[in-house]
Amino acid sequence: xxxxxxxxxxxxxxxxxxxxxxxxxxxxxxxxxxxxxxxxxxxxxxxxxxxxxxxxxxxxxxxxxxxxxxxxxxxxxxxxxxxxxxxxxxxxxxxxxxxxxxxxxxxxxxxxxxxxxxxxxxxxxxxxxxxxxxxxxxxxxxxxxxxxxxxxxxxxxxxxxxxxxxxxxxxxxxxxxxxxxxxxxxxxxxxxxxxxxxxxxxxxxxxxxxxxxxxxxxxxxxxxxxxxxxxxxxxxxxxxxxxxxxxxxxxxxxxxxxxxxxxxxxxxxxxxxxxxxxxxxxxxxxxxxxxxxxxxxxxxxxxxxxxxxxxxxxxxxxxxxxxxxxxxxxxxxxxxxxxxxxxxxxxxxxxxxxxxxxxxxxxxxxxxxxxxxxxxxxxxxxxxxxxxxxxxxxxxxxxxxxxxxxxxxxxxxxxxxxxxxxxxxxxxxxxxxxxxxxxxxxxxxxxxxxxxxxxxxxxxxxxxxxxxxxxxxxxxxxxxxxxxxxxxxxxxxxxxxxxxxxxxxxxxxxxxxxxxxxxxxxxxxxxxxxxxxxxxxxxxxxxxxxxxxxxxxxxxxxxxxxxxxxxx
Numbered sequence: 001x002x003x004x005x006x007x008x009x010x011x012x013x014x015x016x017x018x019x020x021x022x023x024x025x026x027x028x029x030x031x032x033x034x035x036x037x038x039x040x041x042x043x044x045x046x047x048x049x050x051x052x053x054x055x056x057x058x059x060x061x062x063x064x065x066x067x068x069x070x071x072x073x074x075x076x077x078x079x080x081x082x083x084x085x086x087x088x089x090x091x092x093x094x095x096x097x098x099x100x101x102x103x104x105x106x107x108x109x110x111x112x113x114x115x116x117x118x119x120x121x122x123x124x125x126x127x128x129x130x131x132x133x134x135x136x137x138x139x140x141x142x143x144x145x146x147x148x149x150x151x152x153x154x155x156x157x158x159x160x161x162x163x164x165x166x167x168x169x170x171x172x173x174x175x176x177x178x179x180x181x182x183x184x185x186x187x188x189x190x191x192x193x194x195x196x197x198x199x200x201x202x203x204x205x206x207x208x209x210x211x212x213x214x215x216x217x218x219x220x221x222x223x224x225x226x227x228x229x230x231x232x233x234x235x236x237x238x239x240x241x242x243x244x245x246x247x248x249x250x251x252x253x254x255x256x257x258x259x260x261x262x263x264x265x266x267x268x269x270x271x272x273x274x275x276x277x278x279x280x281x282x283x284x285x286x287x288x289x290x291x292x293x294x295x296x297x298x299x300x301x302x303x304x305x306x307x308x309x310x311x312x313x314x315x316x317x318x319x320x321x322x323x324x325x326x327x328x329x330x331x332x333x334x335x336x337x338x339x340x341x342x343x344x345x346x347x348x349x350x351x352x353x354x355x356x357x358x359x360x361x362x363x364x365x366x367x368x369x370x371x372x373x374x375x376x377x378x379x380x381x382x383x384x385x386x387x388x389x390x391x392x393x394x395x396x397x398x399x400x401x402x403x404x405x406x407x408x409x410x411x412x413x414x415x416x417x418x419x420x421x422x423x424x425x426x427x428x429x430x431x432x433x434x435x436x437x438x439x440x441x442x443x444x445x446x447x448x449x450x451x452x453x454x455x456x457x458x459x460x461x462x463x464x465x466x467x468x469x470x471x472x473x474x475x476x477x478x479x480x481x482x483x484x485x486x487x488x489x490x491x492x493x494x495x496x497x498x499x500x501x502x503x504x505x506x507x508x509x510x511x512x513x514x515x516x517x518x519x520x521x522x523x524x525x526x527x528x529x530x531x532x533x534x535x536x537x538x539x540x541x542x543x544x545x546x547x548x549x550x551x552x553x554x555x556x557x558x559x560x561x562x563x564x565x566x567x568x
Contacts, residue, residue, distance in 0.1 A: 093264025237302030
């Protein structure tokens, strides 16, 4: 290993990480060195993501340069006219992101590939938008999204504008392994610009994204936008300028931003974890909303590809909507404002099945995919047709895309769309809660939850056990259908089977009587299980929404506790 360490030290272009590595060598920090050098940071369908530091198993300038080399070589070999079509490169506000983006551009231009490089920090959807806009061969966003401050990432989009999926991820990974054995090609950015291989994306490009969203038919419902007040936070990320501009363009004048969290700051000083889903992350925007009795408290995550919202209740308190609730509201709203029979909508297998009910009620086409937005948009492109054009997709982890401006989740367009949805309701004397209740009374009160379960490491692998001894009932509910995505087989109650048209994945789905559902995803590396639950509550005669919600929540809690007890 020490030979590898010495070779890395000689190649590393960054004095900071060279110094860090030398300190580990000098102090004979064997375990830490092993952590850095026994493996390489794995390139997958989300690109790279990991802690910043020295060595091949961390995010650093040499890893970025080798990754960019592998990506460039793969594009040249597999995409027609890749060099001329070019790659869009942007970055978030983390401390190393600009340097990593510039290193990426230096490598790609040295390979003869044109690069469109943002001149400042950019929201992830603004960069992803550039693939289709420039007809580029790919895009790279240097971002760790909502991960803690010690992380960074390298996210790749394919020529179709969506995140990469197999076989491209594996192909790029193989090229990175080759690149790591060779000298890294680099071109100075000034030289690349002078010979036309580097184009700086200045403010005009950002405004192109802005104008494109402004002209979207899905974001042109200007129903009394001044009827609501909303508070917003960029959560120390890069979304504030564009978010505020888009809201202002749409006529929302009563918008307040959390000043302490408005500017990009990769240290994230006011939140323990810069993810709107985490407890406490929304505290400051909710406090700001409460100070002016705003209807909505909204947030983007640090790279602005996710959207979160807390809504004021009748008692004056604010309650976060789940990703499934936001997705449900969007679906009903968008399908009610379009020719629904010509639309295609979808979500992931772990998101609420309520979307399928709403789509059917409107006569729209519905699809499901594996977990991950990369699947939602790639599958949408495959399934859409002249008869059914893609309209909307979402995942329960706060990711939404409205229309075809960006083929990935876009927290900025979701922010504007939700504000318009809300303004229409409130101008009619309704609330978000009224609309949710109306949807639930029509289709059933769908409630969802998820959790991770730690298992006994001395016991056999839980996935094997569940497949060898499949449960016939869970929490007293009969299993009516079991789906094994690893074998791509659906087992029906009458003993027959069907094939499942999804890529193989280690997931088990149990459909229970009464519409309930349990999904389990065994971990391939740890003795734990990620579980997703859904139950469908109902309304008794003249029962209030609050009472029905309480009963549904109790059913969900019972399902979760009894299922988890059966696994331990």
